Amino acid sequence: MGRLASAYGQAMAAHRAARAHLDSARDALRGAVPVTPSADADLVARLARVGTALATPTPGTPLVRQPVPVRVGEAIVAGGGFPVLLPLGAGHHLAVDTDARDPAVAALLRALVLRILATAAPGGVRVAGLDSAALGATFGPLRPLVDAGVIDPPATTDADVTALLDAAEQHARDARRTDRPDQELLLVVAASVPSPREAARLAALTHAGSAAAVCVLLGGWQQGGPGESTPHLGSATVVRLSGDPARAGGVPGVPSSGDIGGLARVGDPPGAPFSTDGSGLAVPVRLDGDPPPASVVALATHLGDAARRGASVSFADLLPGQRWAASARVGLRTVVGRAGRDPFGMAFDDATPHWLVAGRTGAGKTVFLLDVLYGLAARYSPAELQLYLLDFKEGVSFTEFVPTSRDPSWLPHARAVGIESDREYGVAVLRELRRELQRRATALKRHGVTKLADLPADTPVPRIVTVIDEFQVLLAGNDPIARESVNLLEELARKGRSYGVHLVLASQSTTGIEALYGRAEAVFGQFALRVALAGGGGVLDPLNDAAATLPVGSAVVNTAAGALGANTVIRFPDAHAAGGTLTRLRHELWQARPPGAHPPSVFRGYDTARVEADTTFAGLRPGGRRPLALVGRTVDVDGTTAMFITDTAPGRHLAVVGTSPAGAEVLRAATLSLARQHTPGEATFLLAPLVAAADSAADDTAAALTAAGHQVQRLDTAALRAQIATLAASPPVTGMSDPGTLGADTLGSGTPGNGAPHAASSDGAAAAARTYLVVFGMDAAAGRLAQSDPVTFRSGHDDLRTLLRQGPGHGVHLLGWWRGLRRLADDLGGTQNRDDVACLVALNVPGADLGLHLGVHDLAYTPRAGRALLVDRHDQRVRLIVPFARDGYDTDGQE
Numbered sequence: 067m068g069r070l071a072s073a074y075g076q077a078m079a080a081h082r083a084a085r086a087h088l089d090s091a092r093d094a095l096r097g098a099v100p101v102t103p104s105a106d107a108d109l110v111a112r113l114a115r116v117g118t119a120l121a122t123p124t125p126g127t128p129l130v131r132q133p134v135p136v137r138v139g140e141a142i143v144a145g146g147g148f149p150v151l152l153p154l155g156a157g158h159h160l161a162v163d164t165d166a167r168d169p170a171v172a173a174l175l176r177a178l179v180l181r182i183l184a185t186a187a188p189g190g191v192r193v194a195g196l197d198s199a200a201l202g203a204t205f206g207p208l209r210p211l212v213d214a215g216v217i218d219p220p221a222t223t224d225a226d227v228t229a230l231l232d233a234a235e236q237h238a239r240d241a242r243r244t245d246r247p248d249q250e251l252l253l254v255v256a257a258s259v260p261s262p263r264e265a266a267r268l269a270a271l272t273h274a275g276s277a278a279a280v281c282v283l284l285g286g287w288q289q290g291g292p293g294e295s296t297p298h299l300g301s302a303t304v305v306r307l308s309g310d311p312a313r314a315g316g317v318p319g320v321p322s323s324g325d326i327g328g329l330a331r332v333g334d335p336p337g338a339p340f341s342t343d344g345s346g347l348a349v350p351v352r353l354d355g356d357p358p359p360a361s362v363v364a365l366a367t368h369l370g371d372a373a374r375r376g377a378s379v380s381f382a383d384l385l386p387g388q389r390w391a392a393s394a395r396v397g398l399r400t401v402v403g404r405a406g407r408d409p410f411g412m413a414f415d416d417a418t419p420h421w422l423v424a425g426r427t428g429a430g431k432t433v434f435l436l437d438v439l440y441g442l443a444a445r446y447s448p449a450e451l452q453l454y455l456l457d458f459k460e461g462v463s464f465t466e467f468v469p470t471s472r473d474p475s476w477l478p479h480a481r482a483v484g485i486e487s488d489r490e491y492g493v494a495v496l497r498e499l500r501r502e503l504q505r506r507a508t509a510l511k512r513h514g515v516t517k518l519a520d521l522p523a524d525t526p527v528p529r530i531v532t533v534i535d536e537f538q539v540l541l542a543g544n545d546p547i548a549r550e551s552v553n554l555l556e557e558l559a560r561k562g563r564s565y566g567v568h569l570v571l572a573s574q575s576t577t578g579i580e581a582l583y584g585r586a587e588a589v590f591g592q593f594a595l596r597v598a599l600a601g602g603g604g605v606l607d608p609l610n611d612a613a614a615t616l617p618v619g620s621a622v623v624n625t626a627a628g629a630l631g632a633n634t635v636i637r638f639p640d641a642h643a644a645g646g647t648l649t650r651l652r653h654e655l656w657q658a659r660p661p662g663a664h665p666p667s668v669f670r671g672y673d674t675a676r677v678e679a680d681t682t683f684a685g686l687r688p689g690g691r692r693p694l695a696l697v698g699r700t701v702d703v704d705g706t707t708a709m710f711i712t713d714t715a716p717g718r719h720l721a722v723v724g725t726s727p728a729g730a731e732v733l734r735a736a737t738l739s740l741a742r743q744h745t746p747g748e749a750t751f752l753l754a755p756l757v758a759a760a761d762s763a764a765d766d767t768a769a770a771l772t773a774a775g776h777q778v779q780r781l782d783t784a785a786l787r788a789q790i791a792t793l794a795a796s797p798p799v800t801g802m803s804d805p806g807t808l809g810a811d812t813l814g815s816g817t818p819g820n821g822a823p824h825a826a827s828s829d830g831a832a833a834a835a836r837t838y839l840v841v842f843g844m845d846a847a848a849g850r851l852a853q854s855d856p857v858t859f860r861s862g863h864d865d866l867r868t869l870l871r872q873g874p875g876h877g878v879h880l881l882g883w884w885r886g887l888r889r890l891a892d893d894l895g896g897t898q899n900r901d902d903v904a905c906l907v908a909l910n911v912p913g914a915d916l917g918l919h920l921g922v923h924d925l926a927y928t929p930r931a932g933r934a935l936l937v938d939r940h941d942q943r944v945r946l947i948v949p950f951a952r953d954g955y956d957t958d959g960q961e
């Protein structure tokens with residue numbers, strides 16, 4: 067009886083004291099003055115030890131400094147009960163010996179999550195749930211909190227669990243390092259014990275101390291028996307639902323826990339035990355059940371707003387107070403988002419000169435890059451920072467940085483922008499950057515220093531950031547472009563650190579890039595900083611799967627080339643959602659551009675090149691010594707005009723080859739550009755539109771030439787044959803020959819009767835008189851040219867070959883479109899005569915055939931719509947070009 071009475075007394079006192087704690091906690095949460103328990107002095111003294119740990123929380127008090135009393139259930143005593151509160155937070159944890167597949171445990175864990183969230187200041191607690199045993203069902207009733215963004219979806223797979231523990235350990239390290247007064251508490255709720263390895267990691271967290279700001283609630287924790295190696299927990303209160311029935315009794319009318327479900331034994335809280343002998347609370351405890359669903363919803367509503375506010379990172383957060391106030395001398399740094407509640411910065415400096423960014427499509431890669439670029443552009447003036455921006459995908463990543471018809475602004479830091487770039491354009495940019503490295507190396511040598519940062523202050527050299535989105539396209543396959551790109555990237559990555567040239571390579575995946583075979587380490591080894599967005603874990607160490615569960619708008623930033631333990635999870639704002647702010651910022655920066663600043667050179671892969679819009683074309687005037695035939699825009703950094711010189715050297719003729727009707731467009735551009743270099747009457751244009759596909763271009767050419775006052779004659783096949791014979795037999799030596807003798811249908815405005823112009827004998831005056839024979843569909847004349855003259859026995863081909871060899875010396879040039887390479891070779895009399903037409907524009911001609919025709923082995927050319935290969939056999943030029951075409955010309959016509 068005495069023992070029972072004593073137990074009863076102890077229990078009642080505990081009840082009163084605990085009630086007082088609870089009340090005071092509640093009052094404190096409401097801002098009221100704490101209530102001092104007034105009870106039996108002896109028992110209060112004992113419970114005071116609990117009270118020390120269970121210091122009264124006040125609203126907004128971080129849970130990492132002091133543990134808070136959290137109710138777990140009601141102690142059962144005869145005739146009543148009292149609430150049982152346990153210290154949690156500040157290095158105090160809880161373990162239950164049964165896992166959450168037992169509904170009582172699941173309900174208890176949910177109740178604890180709810181109470182801790184309600185106790186903490188909004189945003190003061192982050193909840194990370196692990197539930198591989200019940201596949202997340204334990205957290206089901208808390209769904210409103212998940213939906214409101216207050217707690218994260220639970221980890222259910224092995225990978226999720228590992229990632230969650232990685233993040234928790236990182237959190238602990240960061241919390242210890244920063245030791246902030248407002249540190250967020252990470253509540254790790256394990257509904258069951260995962261594998262032994264993860265169990266050990268959870269146990270280690272319970273030893274991490276209050277500075278780690280982690281609180282672990284652990285279901286299914288069985289302290290190991292003899293011989294078992296279950297790790298010991300740190301400061302944790304243990305709750306048992308199973309076990310020794312004899313120990314569970316002790317109160318009249320209260321069965322042991324072994325006898326009925328739902329009653330538990332509560333061990334001694336660390337540092338403030340209930341018992342003196344380690345036996346824990348003397349009476350059994352009915353664990354609290356689920357909080358009412360209405361409470362969950364109410365809390366979700368209450369905390370959801372705060373969570374959203376806390377979680378949202380606005381684009382404005384990335385911007386500095388003052389524009390262009392930072393110095394790039396030792397590196398570049400910008401805020402890219404937030405880690406926890408703190409702004410998070412990333413740098414291009416000696417430690418992290420280059421960045422590797424990966425994320426599956428839709429993970430927010432473009433948005434992240436925009437955040438970075440605007441952040442940098444707002445901090446550093448164009449004198450400190452230049453940008454080269456390359457995008458290899460279909461999309462609009464960098465369009466906003468270049469002027470358009472709707473918005474004339476551009477980002478003044480941008481030097482070159484490639485949108486839907488060709489690989490050849492990418493290589494051109496990398497070559498340009500390598501030239502810049504060489505210039506910088508020379509400048510550093512001149513000043514006797516080895517690093518950009520050591521240059522004298524009065525010789526500032528801007529840092530260059532080159533962003534290559536979807537860079538794997540550049541390295542795709544194992545062709546000369548891929549190989550050259552790898553070489554260039556490796557060199558830029560290796561030397562860029564010292565010379566202030568930084569690379570950001572972004573991709574959906576960095577694995578399986580064939581051209582990198584054996585070189586990946588040499589290239590990526592220079593990329594200490596890795597950013598893994600959702601699905602972008604490939605840039606991290608294979609054991610580091612921290613990116614496995616990232617939502618859109620988050621990233622793992624790792625400054626140790628992806629190694630485990632160097633992760634920081636950040637959130638970055640959606641730049642797309644801040645369109646207005648972005649536009650205003652860009653306009654502000656544009657208005658502030660230095661006087662004389664030029665817009666970036668822009669390459670848009672999908673643009674048609676129009677000769678009329680070409681600046682070289684616009685500048686052409688009569689009187690030049692060697693007329694230029696303009697054929698397109700070179701795919702290079704500046705989009706220089708692609709052209710041939712038509713001088714008196716043998717072979718200065720143009721062959722455009724391929725079935726694509728774009729061939730007629732190229733002839734049109736070449737002809738019109740030549741025409742601009744002659745005064746009317748000085749040159750004769752003999753146009754032979756032999757195929758229907760060229761009619762439109764030929765008619766347009768004739769009309770434009772006529773309008774400009776030039777002499778134009780139209781030839782049919784027969785007339786062409788005759789004209790070739792005439793020009794071959796008696797090349798014009800002076801004045802104009804009579805076109806009437808050519809059987810031509812005169813279209814031009816020049817005087818009929820004045821035929822081919824004369825050609826002077828020297829280059830100096832060669833431009834003075836020319837004949838341009840422009841044949842649209844030269845192959846259509848093959849039959850006629852093959853026929854021999856019954857008198858002279860000369861075939862048309864004989865005459866053509868004479869004309870090709872001797873014509874330029876007499877001012878006669880052939881511009882022809884052949885629809886097949888074979889036809890061209892036949893007309894030339896075999897590939898051995900290929901130099902007789904030295905200027906070639908290859909359209910949809912297979913690269914291998916072209917290589918054979920030209921006798922070039924490793925010709926890298928992939929025929930595609932809107933592109934051509936320019937080959938000049940005299941100066942060994944081989945360039946990818948965007949051939950000129952009229953607006954509305956359908957490049958799809960090219961196969």
Ligand SMILES: Nc1ncnc2c1ncn2[C@@H]1O[C@H](COP(=O)(O)OP(=O)(O)OP(=O)(O)O)[C@@H](O)[C@H]1O
Binds near residue numbers: 429431434461618642
């Ligand atoms: N921080 C963010 N917060 C919210 N939404 C975001 C965030 N970042 C990106 N998004 C959204 O995700 C979508 C995809 O973003 P983005 O275009 O940057 O993806 P991506 O990885 O570049 O995809 P793709 O490679 O297919 O172009 C967009 O609708 C964007 O608004």
